[in-house]
Amino acid sequence: MEPMADKTDPGVSGVNQVQNQIQNLIQNMDPTDAELVAAARAGDEAAFARLFEKHKSMVSRLAYRFFSRREQVEDIIQDSFIKAYFALDSYQGGHDNSFMAWLSRITVRTCYDELRRVRRRSESNIGDLTEDEAAYLNDKLRDTSKEGNVEGAAISRDLSNKLLSRLRPEDRAVLTLLKLEELSVPEIAEIMGWSTAKVKMRSHRAQHGLRRILRKFI
Amino acid sequence: MWNRKKTHIDNEKLDRFGEELLHAMEATSHEISTAANSPFLYRRIRVRIEEEERRRATERNQWFVLLSGVKHAIPVLTTIAAITIGIVMFDSVQVGQSGGRNANGGLIIVNDELPALSSDEMIASFVGWQDAQQNQGRDDR
Numbered sequence: 001m002e003p004m005a006d007k008t009d010p011g012v013s014g015v016n017q018v019q020n021q022i023q024n025l026i027q028n029m030d031p032t033d034a035e036l037v038a039a040a041r042a043g044d045e046a047a048f049a050r051l052f053e054k055h056k057s058m059v060s061r062l063a064y065r066f067f068s069r070r071e072q073v074e075d076i077i078q079d080s081f082i083k084a085y086f087a088l089d090s091y092q093g094g095h096d097n098s099f100m101a102w103l104s105r106i107t108v109r110t111c112y113d114e115l116r117r118v119r120r121r122s123e124s125n126i127g128d129l130t131e132d133e134a135a136y137l138n139d140k141l142r143d144t145s146k147e148g149n150v151e152g153a154a155i156s157r158d159l160s161n162k163l164l165s166r167l168r169p170e171d172r173a174v175l176t177l178l179k180l181e182e183l184s185v186p187e188i189a190e191i192m193g194w195s196t197a198k199v200k201m202r203s204h205r206a207q208h209g210l211r212r213i214l215r216k217f218i
Numbered sequence: 219m220w221n222r223k224k225t226h227i228d229n230e231k232l233d234r235f236g237e238e239l240l241h242a243m244e245a246t247s248h249e250i251s252t253a254a255n256s257p258f259l260y261r262r263i264r265v266r267i268e269e270e271e272r273r274r275a276t277e278r279n280q281w282f283v284l285l286s287g288v289k290h291a292i293p294v295l296t297t298i299a300a301i302t303i304g305i306v307m308f309d310s311v312q313v314g315q316s317g318g319r320n321a322n323g324g325l326i327i328v329n330d331e332l333p334a335l336s337s338d339e340m341i342a343s344f345v346g347w348q349d350a351q352q353n354q355g356r357d358d359r
Binding site: 045049052056057059060061063064065066068070073074077078081082085086140141155156157159160161163164175176179180207210211214215 | 229231232233235236239240241242244245249250253254256263264266
């Protein structure tokens with residue numbers, strides 16, 4: 001009996017080759033977040049490690065919006081991924097960025113919890129300004145000659161953190177999400193689990209709060 | 219009027235300064251990647267996940283032990299309850315058959331058949347009992 005391969009039509013073998021190439025391409029493609037989540041849920045440790053590698057920079061960037069010290073940021077990265085790991089079952093995949101949005105929600109909430117914890121434990125002594133910093137602020141805010149030209153003012157992150165830590169955690173979270181992340185009110189409401197009315201009210205109060213803090217230095 | 223305008227300008231300036239403060243919190247890409255690529259960061263996450271899983275497993279085991287203990291106790295308790303009910307029912311059937319008398323021929327007093335004694339009868343019986351005691355004492359001497 002002759003082997004099957006000898007009888008195959010050259011056209012058919014060409015189709016097979018193309019099919020194999022497509023399969024190889026698919027295999028070499030990066031798995032989607034949804035696939036990685038499904039694998040991680042099934043206990044695939046490597047899949048979770050890949051999710052971590054893919055999204056750690058995003059989490060780090062978000063954490064730096066709220067905290068200035070690297071150790072704090074590392075703690076937030078750890079806490080966020082641990083929370084995400086144990087909440088994987090509650091993740092419902094959808095469009096491509098869905099996992100990223102889900103993870104950023106967890107990260108923002110972790111930052112918010114940490115802000116509240118820090119405030120509760122009165123660790124906000126870092127809020128005390130040095131004389132130089134107070135003088136610098138006074139100069140900048142009193143300077144009327146430049147018609148209030150404060151854009152691009154060389155504000156150190158340390159000084160900024162000291163001033164912002166005087167805000168209530170919820171006010172700081174809302175301002176950060178609104179002004180830095182440029183999220184809409186409904187988006188913030190979804191992330192924080194608040195109503196849109198509460199977000200609007202909070203942002204209004206936060207703005208007032210920040211003005212009050214700055215006025216003290218005029 | 220002038221004051222209101224000044225306050226308005228002040229607020230604007232303060233708001234812009236506030237935004238500058240928020241923007242000052244932005245980290246550079248180098249800082250972001252340094253924190254994200256910190257050595258052993260993933261290892262630390264894995265260790266904490268494993269610790270948490272162990273803690274949850276221990277907690278689950280404690281509940282499991284408690285529930286399995288209760289599960290074993292249920293048949294035992296049911297058997298004891300069945301035996302008790304059986305004994306009570308068997309006794310009441312026997313009382314009904316013996317016409318209110320026990321094996322030695324003694325009268326079984328069932329709650330419903332308790333004779334209703336008046337207070338006078340109670341005193342009379344007590345006095346009679348005391349007299350009998352005194353008489354017995356005299357006889358002994």
